[in-house]
Amino acid sequence: MASSDGDITRLLRRWREGSTEAENELFRLVMPDLRKFAHYFMKGERSGHTLQSTELVDEIYFRLVAAKDRDWQSRGHFYAFAARAMRRYLIDYARKRGGKHFVPLEELEGVLRASGPKVETALMVDNLLEQLERAQSELCSVVELKFFLGLSDEEAADALGVKLRSFQRKWHDARRWMFKRLEAGDDKQLST
Numbered sequence: 783m784a785s786s787d788g789d790i791t792r793l794l795r796r797w798r799e800g801s802t803e804a805e806n807e808l809f810r811l812v813m814p815d816l817r818k819f820a821h822y823f824m825k826g827e828r829s830g831h832t833l834q835s836t837e838l839v840d841e842i843y844f845r846l847v848a849a850k851d852r853d854w855q856s857r858g859h860f861y862a863f864a865a866r867a868m869r870r871y872l873i874d875y876a877r878k879r880g881g882k883h884f885v886p887l888e889e890l891e892g893v894l895r896a897s898g899p900k901v902e903t904a905l906m907v908d909n910l911l912e913q914l915e916r917a918q919s920e921l922c923s924v925v926e927l928k929f930f931l932g933l934s935d936e937e938a939a940d941a942l943g944v945k946l947r948s949f950q951r952k953w954h955d956a957r958r959w960m961f962k963r964l965e966a967g968d969d970k971q972l973s974t
Contacts, residue, residue, distance in 0.1 A: 788943075790857035798850060805850075809843070812857075815941075816842065816864060822932050823868050833875055842867050858942030862923035865931045910960050921956040928953055 790811060796804030820835040820842070845867045846860075854860055915922040920942075927938040939949035 790860065791854070791943075794854035794857075794860060798852070798854065805847075812860070812864075813839070815861065819861070819865060819931050820868060823872060823930075833872075838868060838871065841871055845871070856943050858923055858927065858938075858944075861931070861941045862926045865926045869930055907960075910963055913963075914956065914959060918956075918959070921952055921959060924949065924952045924956050925960075 790808065793804045793808040793811070797808050816839050817835065820838040824833070824835040824838065842864055846864060849863065852863070911922060911925065914925065923942065924938065927933050927941055928935070931938075933941065935950055935953070936946060938953075939946045942949060944952070
């Protein structure tokens with residue numbers, strides 16, 4: 783992550799205001815990182831996947847451009863949004879694969895057996911991330927950068943523009959927040 787948080791944040795603000803020069807410079811600076819993120823995501827996909835990391839970056843570029851008017855807080859916010867968009871795009875891509883009918887994630891719990899621990903865990907983690915985003919969006923960004931993008935502590939701290947120790951404290955807080963709710967195991971705790 784070569785550029786400073788201030789450079790990216792400044793460009794994000796100018797881009798939101800309509801500067802095409804800022805948009806060009808912004809994507810010139812972030813494209814290497816977006817390619818790295820896409821490559822990381824594609825490594826986790828099944829072998830023989832028909833989508834290439836370059837295509838994933840292209841698709842996410844269009845989604846980022848469409849989200850130009852967001853209130854971008856920082857480079858970390860931008861990268862967390864990109865990671866979330868990549869993850870969701872791959873899920874949607876898988877759902878469309880082969881003309882098979884896929885049940886929306888929200889309805890999946892009622893269709894599958896209740897004894898499916900992987901499904902229950904996936905649904906619970908997805909629910910927790912949505913709650914964490916609403917409660918403490920910065921902690922959600924930490925989880926997305928560290929867990930979903932696989933960034934090292936140093937890389938994620940750099941992306942968020944915080945000191946390494948501050949990032950590690952936030953990572954600890956995010957895990958503690960999620961584990962506390964997972965340990966509770968009841969829907970009441972998970973909905974707060």
